[in-house]
Amino acid sequence: MFKQPVSSSDFDRNFRSEVVKYPDASGLSACFSCGACTAGCPIHEVFPEYNPRKLAKMVKLGMRKQVLSSPYIWDCATCHNCEQRCPQNVKFYNVLNVLKNMAAKEGHAPFCWIKQTEQVAKTGIVFPTEEKWVKRREELSLPPLKLDGKKAKKIIELSGADKIKAEDSK
């Protein structure tokens, strides 16, 4: 992945503007590819294939297909170090969220996140009601949880997140 030579004729020239029009990703235009994000990234350190600078560069070049279908965009630990290190105030965590949202709409979201959003629409939290912990709360004299997903379901529908489907293979 990412190692095949690319031809500039395959670039989608509109991809960059498509991404930066989202307020969360607007800062990306200021990126000059210094790599401070990658140098401070804990995921990159244990898994060098995950490389924020490379992803940012690919977006700027217009490598739409490669970026949105890449499994790596889902590997961020959300620690915000990249943003903390960036001399240009690019909030790469937020840029990545925009990329994930775009990828999700095109069917590339990992099943775990789709399942989790479905769960939230049922109980309002990311877990189902399980007798094991309900009972334990009782034993520990902790108040019962209400777990009503009605509000969350409505919100998820309003945002269109309920329409997102997993890739066939996942």
Next chain:
Amino acid sequence: MSKYALFLGCTTPTQTPQYEMSARWICKYFGIEIIDIKDFICCGINQINLSIEAGFLMAATNLALAESKKLDILTLCAACTGALSEATEQLKDQEIRDKINNKLQTIGLEYRGNVKVRHISRVLYEDVGGERIKKGAKKDLSKLRVAPHYGCHYLKPKSAFEGFEEPDNPKSLHQLISAIGARPVNYETLNLCCGGKVFPVSEDLVDSLVQKKLDNLKNKRIDAMVLQCQTCYLMYSDRQKETNKKYGKRHNLPIILYPQLLGLALGADPVKNLGLNLHTISMDKVLEKIT
């Protein structure tokens, strides 16, 4: 006396009730009144993956619920703290707020921008203060050398926390630990992320991060790691055993949440009040050193 809506989040009440128990006990001890709002939902941080709007609306829902009761929010989870704090910052903008309220009204809610979000450690640090904590400490914890772990979302994004901490060189948890007489130890990977947020996508990534920190803490004569987030707790505690098997390691580092350590200092019952019996890694060695 301060009063807050207690925001439990998803993981604490279901997977790590010991954090909730100890937090409730601590609040009672210091006269921090906490109100349970049954309608709270997930903070939305993971929903951002599929839809930034969905996540943001979920955070705003919780803020609106607290505001309707005229309460600020007290959080336990670092990630909830980050997500809700970021939302409060963004929702200071009238235009963004109007847009969000347009959608919130479909579930009968409105947010006017009046809620503060505070993690329990921050309340202890800023409102209760080291002096009161020190005064309450009945037990001697001076034999304990502990490694603080802040939790990324407790500190970052910096813009969400009104300059509360310096993310690269945080101090508040160190000082909270010192206040009860235990010794906070600095170490190279202090700011290393637990990886919890990528756990549903890749256990392998989390495991390598967890082991990296545990390897770093080895041979430093550390008695326990002290945390302030249940997701970090689950990664370092429950994944510690799993990853030991995977990497052929023998780490056996007790992991404790700050309200539990504080509770021990204040004389709380380790089992009845703090749930230390629920830990997957035995706390006995820690308890032996407290007199």
